[in-house]
Amino acid sequence: MPAPGTRTVDVLDVSDLRFPGGTSHSIAEEITAQARSGYSTGLISLNGPLVAKVSPVNRLIRAAVEDGRARLLVGRAPVRAKVVVVRHPAVLQHAAEQLPPVEADHVVIVANAAPYDIDGHEHYRPEAVHEIAKHRFGREPLWAPIGPLVRQAIAGRVPAESLAETDWVNIIDVDAWAVDRPGRAAGARPVIGRHSRSSPQKWPADAATLHAVYPVDGTWTVRVLGGAGPVEHLLGDLPESWEVFPFGAMPPRDFLASLDFFVYFHNPRWVEAFGRTILEALATGVPAVLPPHFEPVFGDAAVYAEPHDVRRVVETLYADRAAYDAQVERARTTARERYGHEAHVARLAALIGPPSTTPAPSTPTPAAPATTSDERPPRALFVSSNGAGMGHLTRLLAYAQRCAPALEPHFFSLSQAAPVVGRFGHPYEYVPSASATGLEPARWHAYFAARLSATIERIHPSVVVFDGTWPYEGLGLVRRAYPGIRWVWSRRGMWRAGMNRDQLAKSSWFDLVIEPGEFAGPADQGVTAQAQATRVGPVTLLDRDDLDTRAAARSFLGLDPAAPLALVSLGAGNINDTSGDLGAVVAALRDLGVEVCVTQPEIATGQGRLDDVHVVRDFPLSRRYRAFDLAVSATGYNSFHELLRFGVPTLFVPNRSTALDDQEARGRYAAAQGWAHTLEVVTVDQATPLLADLLERGEPMVKHVSDADPGNGAVGAARVLTGLVVEGQV
Structure with missing residues (x-):
């Protein structure tokens, strides 16, 4: 006992x-x-x-x-x-x-x-x-x-x-990883790929082997998930014909579904214990081409070749559809029989006997669809541009959360923050922006269109929703190729006066334009203010009821339960350089005896004293807003509407370097309404009295926002999108 x-x-x-x-x-x-x-x-x-x-x-x-x-x-x-x-x-x-x-x-x-x-x-x-x-x-x-x-x-x-008589092999939920593998277009090139960490032990050690296994001449499409730093080090640069995605940029199942072959060769000095990524590939049914030393592990579930023979093996199998399909079936069958959940349960039962409780109801793992393909709701593909922050991605996530379960959300994002979507249970794919790839604009637009087309072919969405202020040329190309899909532009307003007028003509590419509302809408002098659109209320990812209590939020963030706390979110800057916005704000808060919480992840010890500055990282951080007595923030769409809607007394410091977003107009409007204070140029002397005033009477100031708040526009946007797909409304 x-x-x-x-x-x-x-x-x-x-x-x-x-x-x-x-x-x-x-x-x-x-x-x-x-x-x-x-x-x-x-x-x-x-x-x-x-x-x-x-x-x-x-x-x-x-x-x-x-x-x-x-x-x-x-x-x-x-x-x-x-x-x-x-x-x-x-x-x-x-x-x-x-x-x-x-x-x-x-x-x-x-x-x-x-x-x-x-x-x-x-x-x-x-x-x-x-x-x-x-x-x-x-x-x-x-x-x-x-x-x-x-x-x-x-x-x-x-x-x-x-030493156990049998190996403790890894297992996998085969049903959760299974994908359909439709026939390919005539004349298409083989798409080969690999998924692994970007470490030297995971890649071939010499250029000759690398060229033999992963062609650099463009004859095959080579797709890599996990980065290819060792290749860049070995060859001096990444091959232009390769498509390389960082580790975690998209769900591995979605990546594997896009391949014709999974080809995995590593440093010959590395002892690859098992190869979980190989098992994942086999479970999706993609034929795996491996070095011969893997044969005792995977048997006839994979195909084996020396590096110099990989090209012949791939092209022979690719040309023979019957042989290819037979290999797909062998991969799936072996994955189920040797590595399915049942195999693990059997080895546990042999070791410790039956379980102590009644089996739990079967629930899908994160990689698995919730329903069968016949039962699935229509799919919505949310496409976010890059932007200076996370506004585009967060706004689409707000829509997606409220579209489900009537629509099944998928994401295609140029934001490096795309993995946050996975925390909400939605599949996502990260596609590097033009600046991230370094490609010339024409090449990048073609690359973007190809990646978007491949995603559409894989998930078959009923609606595509783009959030951004500059629809890419690739969107127009892909839209014409898929006229049966509904296309929607989620277009934030508050553009700087007279700017970006040429982009309004791209409204014709879309079946519908949704404009998220603005608390500062009356101050909007941009060209979208009078443009035709379906307008909804200001959009935030969360609602007030989603926020933690003050005590719970402070406990989660590891903050003092009683001290006065300010949230400072102003981007880059030195916390001790009082000639800059960030340094001046921090100095003013210190003088007022307020502890400082900064959202900037780049803060380092080289930038000054950190003993009285807390770095807070969370998404969505708005869930913890009740932890703070006041905030000092830039005036981007998300921050502005979250802080005001959730009742945080705020000093707004507009980012004056934005190309299009009129943050100064937002800040001035909020100050004119008496909801908040604003400073376009920050000094310690100017900031101190405004922060002191917010500490004293900020709560009653920001309470007046509720009088102008029509409610979360994400609900209305989701209703419009669902109606567009389910009921055919435009």
Whole structure:
């Protein structure tokens, strides 16, 4: 009988839960399989040596905890488990002292990597890890390599009787990763690709192998998810014919769905333990072309070739549709039989017996669609331009949140902040802007049109919604190619007087123009003010009821529960340079005895004293606005409407360098209405009395905004979009 206060679970997963890639994804898959079968899961995160300590818990594991599939166990209270599963031996070797007391019937050390990397650095000593496990858990551990190469690497370094007879292979929810693979157009080039971290061990080590496996001459389309820094280092530049996306730029399932072949070759000195990205590729049905050493792991689920033979293998299979389709089916069948959730449940049952609880209702993992293709609602593709901040993306997210479930949202964004969409459960694809790629405008517009067309072909949206002030030429090209889709321009107003008039003519590209409202609408002197549009109220991602209480918000952000606090969001600047806007504001707040919270992530110790400045990072930060007594902010669309709608006394400091957004007019209008103060040029002497006034009477000032607030326009915009698709209204 466990001692009072002991936390009891069937499976206790111990690892560094901050790992961004395969280790954490494998843990998340096992959590889901365990929950569906009735096994309870506890998680203990150890801060190991392989991840920077500022990194968050992996999003997939965090989602599993938030929806109740697993319990995150913190603190020193004892834990009782039927089995402890340790993932990555290095974590246990370097951080075992962080464990609470643990009692277990069985201990499994999953060796998901060899002890050494390609540089000869020893990440862990199997002998030492074995003794640590015995001491910490009171049991002789069972070593379970995840593949034959790791088995070879640790054999002889752990007791022979402690080495599992079979490998602890990774698992995957095959149904969640499955994609349709329609026929291809005649004469199309093969699209090959790979998904991995951008590290030298994950790429071929020499230029000859690289050229043989991933052509640079444009004869194939080469698509990379995860970055290609080692290629750039090896060749001096990235091939112009390649399409390279950063790690996390889009859901891997969507990326894999766009490929004809998954081709993965790595540094020959690297011992690839298993290759989770390969398993993900097989589950989607894309034929994988691999080095021969992977054959003992994946068998006939993949195709194997030496580098010099890759071109022949790909082109032969690409030309024979029947053979290609047969390979797709072998990949899917093997993925299900060897690596499906059922395989994991069977090995658990053999080790610890049946689960202690009734199986939980089956729920889709984050990669899975909520319904079958026949039951899915119409899809909406939200396309955001880049912009200076996150306004375009956030506004579309506000629409998407209110369109679901009548419409199924997907995102296609030029903003590097695109991954925030994934936190809301929506698929997304990041496409680098012209400035990010360095391409000449004509080439970039063609690239943009090609990527957008490929996305439309993959998800078949009923409506495309573009948010931006400058519709790209590629939009017009793609729109003409897909006349059966509804096209909508979400076009924010408040343009500088007389500017961008030529862009209004592009309204003809769209079936509908939606204009998000402005609290400062009467001051709008831009060319859109009189243009035809469907106008809705001011748009914010959240509503007032979504905000945390003051106490909860301060606790979440780690702020003093009682001190006066100001939120400062002014972009780049030096906090101690009082000749600049940011420095002057910080100095004025310090003089008033107000603690400063800055949203600028670029603050570093080289910019001055930081002991009394808090850096706050969260999205959407507006959820925590009740933590602050006042704010000092630029006057962009999002910040302006969130701060006023949510009742934060604010000193607005317009960004005067915007090309089109008339931030000065917004700030002046709010000040004229008595809702807020504004300063277009900031000094300590000017800012101090205005901030003091906001501390004294800012709350009653900003309360008057509610008289002019018609409600969140995101609701109206979602209603218009849904009606456009579901009811055919224009």
